[in-house]
Amino acid sequence: MTEPSKLPHHGVPEHQPAAGGIAARARAAAGPQYLNGLNPEQREAVETLDGPVLVLAGAGTGKTRVLTTRIAHILSQGRARPHEILSVTFTNKAAREMKLRLGQMLGQAVEGMPWLGTFHSIGGRILRIHAELVQLKSNFTVLDVDDQVRLLKQLLQAENIDDKRWPARMLAGLIDGWKNRGLAPSQVPSGEAAMFGNGKGGKLYASYQERLKILNAADFGDLLLENIRLFRENPDVLRQYQNRFKFILVDEYQDTNVAQYLWLRLLSQAPSRPGVPLSAIIPGAAGTTVIPGRIEDANPDVQSHIEESGDNEESLRDSGSALSAHPGMTETATPTASSPPKNICCVGDDDQSIYGWRGAEVDNILRFEHDFPGAKVIRLERNYRSTGHILAAASHLIAHNEGRLGKTLRTEDVDGEKVTVTGSWDSEEEARAIGEEIEELQRAGENLNDVAILVRASFQMREFEDRFVTLGLPYRVIGGPRFYERAEIRDALAYLRVINSPADDLAFERIVNVPKRGLGDATVQLLHDHARKRRMPLFEAARAVVETDELKPKARGALRDLILQFDRWRAQREVTAHTELAEIVLDESGYTEMWQKDRSADAAGRLDNLKELVRSMEEFENLQGFLEHISLVMDRDGDASDEAVSLMTLHSAKGLEFDNVFLPGWEEGLFPSQRTLDEQGRAGLEEERRLAHVGLTRARRRAKLYFATNRRIHGTWSTTIPSRFLDELPSANVEITESKGGSGWGGAGGYGPSRFDNVESFGSSYTTPGWQRAQANRNRSQGGRSGQARGGFEESQSSFSGGFSRNKRGPIVIEGELVAKSTGTVSEFSLADRVFHQKFGYGHVVKIDGNKLTIAFEKAGEKKVVDSFVERV
DNA sequence: CATATATTTATTTTT
DNA sequence: TAAATATATG
Numbered sequence: 001m002t003e004p005s006k007l008p009h010h011g012v013p014e015h016q017p018a019a020g021g022i023a024a025r026a027r028a029a030a031g032p033q034y035l036n037g038l039n040p041e042q043r044e045a046v047e048t049l050d051g052p053v054l055v056l057a058g059a060g061t062g063k064t065r066v067l068t069t070r071i072a073h074i075l076s077q078g079r080a081r082p083h084e085i086l087s088v089t090f091t092n093k094a095a096r097e098m099k100l101r102l103g104q105m106l107g108q109a110v111e112g113m114p115w116l117g118t119f120h121s122i123g124g125r126i127l128r129i130h131a132e133l134v135q136l137k138s139n140f141t142v143l144d145v146d147d148q149v150r151l152l153k154q155l156l157q158a159e160n161i162d163d164k165r166w167p168a169r170m171l172a173g174l175i176d177g178w179k180n181r182g183l184a185p186s187q188v189p190s191g192e193a194a195m196f197g198n199g200k201g202g203k204l205y206a207s208y209q210e211r212l213k214i215l216n217a218a219d220f221g222d223l224l225l226e227n228i229r230l231f232r233e234n235p236d237v238l239r240q241y242q243n244r245f246k247f248i249l250v251d252e253y254q255d256t257n258v259a260q261y262l263w264l265r266l267l268s269q270a271p272s273r274p275g276v277p278l279s280a281i282i283p284g285a286a287g288t289t290v291i292p293g294r295i296e297d298a299n300p301d302v303q304s305h306i307e308e309s310g311d312n313e314e315s316l317r318d319s320g321s322a323l324s325a326h327p328g329m330t331e332t333a334t335p336t337a338s339s340p341p342k343n344i345c346c347v348g349d350d351d352q353s354i355y356g357w358r359g360a361e362v363d364n365i366l367r368f369e370h371d372f373p374g375a376k377v378i379r380l381e382r383n384y385r386s387t388g389h390i391l392a393a394a395s396h397l398i399a400h401n402e403g404r405l406g407k408t409l410r411t412e413d414v415d416g417e418k419v420t421v422t423g424s425w426d427s428e429e430e431a432r433a434i435g436e437e438i439e440e441l442q443r444a445g446e447n448l449n450d451v452a453i454l455v456r457a458s459f460q461m462r463e464f465e466d467r468f469v470t471l472g473l474p475y476r477v478i479g480g481p482r483f484y485e486r487a488e489i490r491d492a493l494a495y496l497r498v499i500n501s502p503a504d505d506l507a508f509e510r511i512v513n514v515p516k517r518g519l520g521d522a523t524v525q526l527l528h529d530h531a532r533k534r535r536m537p538l539f540e541a542a543r544a545v546v547e548t549d550e551l552k553p554k555a556r557g558a559l560r561d562l563i564l565q566f567d568r569w570r571a572q573r574e575v576t577a578h579t580e581l582a583e584i585v586l587d588e589s590g591y592t593e594m595w596q597k598d599r600s601a602d603a604a605g606r607l608d609n610l611k612e613l614v615r616s617m618e619e620f621e622n623l624q625g626f627l628e629h630i631s632l633v634m635d636r637d638g639d640a641s642d643e644a645v646s647l648m649t650l651h652s653a654k655g656l657e658f659d660n661v662f663l664p665g666w667e668e669g670l671f672p673s674q675r676t677l678d679e680q681g682r683a684g685l686e687e688e689r690r691l692a693h694v695g696l697t698r699a700r701r702r703a704k705l706y707f708a709t710n711r712r713i714h715g716t717w718s719t720t721i722p723s724r725f726l727d728e729l730p731s732a733n734v735e736i737t738e739s740k741g742g743s744g745w746g747g748a749g750g751y752g753p754s755r756f757d758n759v760e761s762f763g764s765s766y767t768t769p770g771w772q773r774a775q776a777n778r779n780r781s782q783g784g785r786s787g788q789a790r791g792g793f794e795e796s797q798s799s800f801s802g803g804f805s806r807n808k809r810g811p812i813v814i815e816g817e818l819v820a821k822s823t824g825t826v827s828e829f830s831l832a833d834r835v836f837h838q839k840f841g842y843g844h845v846v847k848i849d850g851n852k853l854t855i856a857f858e859k860a861g862e863k864k865v866v867d868s869f870v871e872r873v
Numbered sequence: 874c875a876t877a878t879a880t881t882t883a884t885t886t887t888t
Numbered sequence: 889t890a891a892a893t894a895t896a897t898g
Contacts, residue, residue: 091888120888145887220888358887457885479887520874555874632888651886673885691886714884715889 034072034105038065045345045378046070049079049247052268052372053345054365058409059394059697060385060657063347064094067249068101070345071113075106080246086267087116089251090355092633094655095121098251115245119260121632123223126230126241128628133234134226139501139624141217142631144485147506148172148219151211154528155204159197166197175205179221180359182228182259185209216503224259231266241267246343253348253368257359265371268344342372350405351398352694354651356680356687366405383409383697385657387416389733390703394696396730401686418735419696419703421726426710426717427460427665431467434662434706438473438645441660448474450659452646454695456671460664461647474644479652484630488595488606489613493630495585499569500623503537515594517558526550533868534851539566547852549863550839565589578623582614650695661699664706666692666723692725828867829853835870837863842873 035043045055045066057063071087074080089095095117102113115122124142131138143151152168152175174196178188185206193202212218218226231238248268250256256264346368353362369375383391391411398404424430438451453464461477468475483489491514497507513519531541545551546560569585576584586592592610595603620626646658665671671692676684696703707722829835833845835855843857851867 118888223888354886355888357885459884482887516875518874522874552874649886675885712889714882 052375054368055347057380060383061380084246086245087249180257248344250346253346254353254365383411392733398693431463448643452658453662476644478648505538660702666707667720671723
């Protein structure tokens with residue numbers, strides 16, 4: 001592969017062989033100083049460089065430290081150069097953290113770790129290099145959910161599917177799920193695909209993918225899925241990467257989904273060489289089932305994919321590969337032929353797997369030893385974070401889960417304060433109580449930066465915000481809506497996207513009429529019709545239509561102006577810095593003005609955000625580079641400067657720690673979230689429990705739990721009962737306290753929902769939850785339709801045989817043909833043809849100019865129209 | 874075509 | 889409850 005390595009080879013010794021022998025041992029014992037202070041397990045995790053390693057790192061056991069030290073170790077041992085290490089994390093936050101820590105450990109060498117990043121950013125990066133092999137151009141856009149949904153809506157419309165009954169959002173979710181499982185359109189189980197849109201789910205997925213190619217776009221899932229396809233279809237490309245990455249490190253392995261797993265598997269296989277038995281590479285062939293429990297019934301999807309990648313590997317095998325060991329590598333550095341150099345190290349904690357709903361497969365971590373035979377499993381169980389009581393509570397709670405690898409966290413810290421549980425009358429009182437306790441902590445000299453409130457669902461934050469505002473307590477919301485998800489940012493980006501890639505219909509559509517230019521639905525619809533018929537981008541369609549009389553003069557003028565503006569901006573792009581260009585665009589388009597005129601409360605904030613956006617562009621070399629990264633790595637700007645309480649969801653708290661952690665809302669239905677229970681049943685409950693475990697283990701010194709008896713769910717108040725998780729805490733480490741919020745709960749004996757108490761005790765749940773679950777599932781699988789299952793079934797069958805909707809659209813055309821068609825075709829009309837036009841009626845052709853016709857209409861007079869709008873009669 | 878008003882409907886977690 | 893969407897009106 002020719003990808004230039006942009007890294008300065010920063011003081012990484014290329015010579016010294018890392019002889020695995022006595023010399024190395026001796027040196028290690030003396031110890032490079034970065035090894036100092038590691039406990040024996042950590043040290044083992046760092047120093048076991050060869051072969052697969054799974055590090056089971058419980059909360060607060062120094063996971064990140066192990067990862068970064070391991071990288072430092074690899075580098076300083078000369079086992080690989082920075083660009084030969086693939087290091088993937090799940091979140092940008094984690095990637096940043098690792099870069100930071102590595103930087104501290106190694107000086108500036110972090111610049112030289114080009115392959116340290118999230119799955120998605122690395123996937124995207126590889127994809128851009130080989131874009132043409134997956135029918136994209138290297139400047140493809142990454143679509144966000146909004147774009148996706150808009151696109152799907154159009155497809156649903158084209159298929160004549162009622163988007164009330166089959167919402168685009170739902171389809172987006174389905175497709176995302178398929179992509180998470182590594183399924184291309186042809187691989188989706190047909191039964192599953194047929195469940196959406198009267199059997200059209202699969203077809204919709206396929207045409208969605210087609211559209212993405214035409215739009216030169218990829219969605220999040222594609223960043224991985226298309227990568228997998230790239231590797232499967234181009235063994236030589238795969239081999240380049242297999243050769244390149246001498247070491248692979250994976251953070252939060254418990255959160256990987258099937259696609260990520262497959263991707264890792266492909267990369268972690270040895271660069272193919274003759275003589276490696278297939279069974280050494282393909283886990284399925286080995287038949288060694290190491291792990292107990294539910295791992296046995298492994299996901300069939302995974303199985304089939306493993307086999308596929310096996311085939312792939314086999315086809316690779318014959319072509320000998322030049323294993324280009326770099327100068328510093330000795331024989332011992334490269335494992336023997338019988339054991340491929342799968343130097344993959346995955347770090348994770350099955351007890352912190354909380355992204356199952358996003359397709360994460362806990363099985364991936366549970367099955368590691370099976371997938372990577374000969375793997376070394378190292379457990380990190382010494383917790384350096386929490387005090388005794390907190391750790392005991394967390395451990396005891398998580399012990400209620402089955403299907404875990406099992407770790408016992410221990411600490412040498414003092415017992416500290418007990419975990420407290422506080423009940424309050426309603427959620428307002430809960431917020432009041434927490435507010436007071438925080439003020440108390442503040443008075444006692446606690447730093448507010450060491451205080452966090454972790455909620456299950458983001459709607460809970462509101463009450464705290466309200467309360468803190470009235471108290472004047474500084475707080476900061478972490479992980480709210482992402483910066484680039486704000487409307488104004490996306491509008492601005494849309495302008496830049498259209499400049500950068502004129503075929504970006506979604507971006508164009510977003511801003512044609514923002515600010516208002518008199519180009520409403522009707523105009524856009526017209527452009528769509530033309531674009532579809534002519535198989536051209538909307539922008540081009542607009543260019544054509546402006547030349548005609550299709551539009552009313554007003555709209556036509558506005559559209560012409562817009563096109564001219566874009567032409568001008570595109571020209572300016574060559575001579576103007578991208579930041580300056582952005583300012584010009586925002587100004588000349590009237591976008592800034594639109595917000596300046598807006599007198600609503602948040603208009604000023606939006607203008608600030610726009611400034612912030614322009615400022616953030618400075619970090620990038622050019623517009624292209626900026627656009628490539630924006631959707632992947634832009635997240636909220638934490639002004640961590642001021643002292644403030646942190647307010648966030650449990651999910652976004654993973655990986656963080658605080659002295660004082662407040663955990664409100666421990667109520668049935670909210671904390672074991674009813675929805676998760678309904679959808680995932682037992683597995684869902686266990687995931688919720690892991691979430692609780694994550695919450696507790698964020699705390700260093702104080703963990704405080706709360707529940708309220710009354711909570712407003714959506715508009716209406718409802719009575720709730722304390723979470724079952726509270727019952728699962730060990731009483732020895734917990735203290736029940738009175739709410740300090742004043743009135744309410746203790747006094748009123750009228751806390752009367754005792755009739756619910758017996759309904760919901762653990763396990764005895766067939767009456768309410770079970771029934772609800774069944775119902776919810778039924779509704780869900782039928783796409784939320786209200787009728788009985790049978791009715792829906794018949795309906796979908798009938799429309800199958802009818803083949804009704806195909807006519808509307810004509811045959812699906814493959815991209816190659818589209819391109820051919822859209823460039824310079826000769827009109828199929830001849831002079832004097834009699835034609836019909838929807839709006840202008842009958843007439844005859846008097847002039848032909850490419851696809852533009854001049855027609856003398858009988859009623860409307862002479863008009864210029866586009867040929868796609870008239871038909872010969 | 875744009876705006877104001879009525880109605881509906883959905884409410885987790887995120888790369 | 890509030891946000892998002894449909895409908896009526898200018």
